[in-house]
Amino acid sequence: MNKFLEPNILALAALSAAASFSCAPVFAQVDPSQMVDAFQNANGKFEGFRRSGAKGVCATAEFIGSAEGRALSTSSAFNGKPVPVIARFSIGGGNPRAADNAKSQRNMALEFDLPGGESWQMGNISAPIFGAVTPQQMLGRLVSLTPDAETKKPDAAKVKEFADANPEVLLQGKYFASQPVPASFGKVNFWGVHAFAFVNAAGSKQYGKWVFEPVGGTQGLSDEEAKAKGPDFLFDELRQRVAAGGVAFDFNLQLAQAGDKLDSAITPLPEERKKVTLGRLTVKAVSPDATGACLTINFNPMVLPKGVEASADPMLAARAAPYAVSLGRRLVEGPKQ
Numbered sequence: 090m091n092k093f094l095e096p097n098i099l100a101l102a103a104l105s106a107a108a109s110f111s112c113a114p115v116f117a118q119v120d121p122s123q124m125v126d127a128f129q130n131a132n133g134k135f136e137g138f139r140r141s142g143a144k145g146v147c148a149t150a151e152f153i154g155s156a157e158g159r160a161l162s163t164s165s166a167f168n169g170k171p172v173p174v175i176a177r178f179s180i181g182g183g184n185p186r187a188a189d190n191a192k193s194q195r196n197m198a199l200e201f202d203l204p205g206g207e208s209w210q211m212g213n214i215s216a217p218i219f220g221a222v223t224p225q226q227m228l229g230r231l232v233s234l235t236p237d238a239e240t241k242k243p244d245a246a247k248v249k250e251f252a253d254a255n256p257e258v259l260l261q262g263k264y265f266a267s268q269p270v271p272a273s274f275g276k277v278n279f280w281g282v283h284a285f286a287f288v289n290a291a292g293s294k295q296y297g298k299w300v301f302e303p304v305g306g307t308q309g310l311s312d313e314e315a316k317a318k319g320p321d322f323l324f325d326e327l328r329q330r331v332a333a334g335g336v337a338f339d340f341n342l343q344l345a346q347a348g349d350k351l352d353s354a355i356t357p358l359p360e361e362r363k364k365v366t367l368g369r370l371t372v373k374a375v376s377p378d379a380t381g382a383c384l385t386i387n388f389n390p391m392v393l394p395k396g397v398e399a400s401a402d403p404m405l406a407a408r409a410a411p412y413a414v415s416l417g418r419r420l421v422e423g424p425k426q
């Protein structure tokens with residue numbers, strides 16, 4: 090295949106996969122170009138890079154589903170055979186030079202390549218909650234954070250006014266401030282944040298929220314250790330840790346009960362809800378550079394396999410269109426990371 094055509098074909102495949110989801114709830118969307126412009130205005134425009142999660146690396150992984158997974162869902166992801174996974178680890182935000190040693194968001198995006206050409210895409214973050222509850226609130230927050238043309242800084246009064254009227258937007262920042270800087274991409278939890286439904290062979294539907302938890306536990310750095318590591322340590326650390334065979338996550342699902350809130354990315358399920366392990370993800374290799382299969386994927390969380398369904402969380406369906414716009418822009422510019 091002509092290598093210059095390939096990214097565009099992949100982009101079309103991603104867009105058509107995004108268009109094929111069947112159960113998107115009906116709600117007021119934000120214009121996706123306006124949303125992506127707001128990311129660029131708030132974070133700066135970095136041509137070729139993802140407008141969020143800009144600093145990242147591709148990896149390959151393998152997933153093996155468990156009997157508990159099979160009991161909850163007919164998805165072939167849980168058939169017990171190794172499933173190839175394309176992964177991407179990244180730092181939150183649109184800045185490709187973001188510091189690795191800040192108390193901020195880390196991401197793990199995954200594409201499970203299932204039998205029969207089916208895909209399951211997801212973008213997981215290192216917090217149990219997101220920074221906004223509706224796409225409109227997210228847009229408002231980004232607008233409030235946009236630097237003033239003259240001072241080159243956000244207007245503190247506007248930031249405060251928006252946050253006072255929308256206190257939910259501060260919750261995620263408070264969570265990160267309470268946590269240490271992760272010692273490794275392989276030593277931090279990654280949450281899906283939204284609820285999804287798992288549908289089994291009998292047609293029964295179990296809602297839940299998932300978290301990928303590192304086998305062997307999490308590990309954080311002290312403030313002094315984080316400072317000493319400097320702004321660029323996480324990617325080589327991941328390469329070394331994976332080469333030594335040391336990066337695996339349990340894919341755990343917290344099971345919702347009747348009455349639990351299933352439509353909010355800022356409300357975790359009650360801590361005491363039962364957790365089951367759907368399988369284990371083992372990272373096999375990390376790209377030595379900025380290339381790799383993840384480069385032209387946009388990890389649209391509405392690309393779901395049969396046996397897994399979207400919840401009515403308005404933030405979930407709202408991700409598909411801006412991700413496609415961001416992918417379209419970076420493909421035209423020449424994809425980078």
Ligand code: HEM
Pocket residue numbers: 124125128138139140141142145177178179196197198212213214219223224227280281282283354386387388404407408411412413415416419
């Ligand atoms: C309306 C809400 C949201 C908007 C507009 C938005 C926007 C974006 C955009 C434009 C990208 C870059 C896409 C690309 O170029 O491939 C991105 C990446 C990402 N987003 Fe969001 N996002 C939203 C909500 C969320 C939520 C709720 C989560 C929490 C799980 C999340 C997690 C991620 C992750 C992990 C990535 C990086 C994926 C990768 O490595 O490619 N986003 N987001």
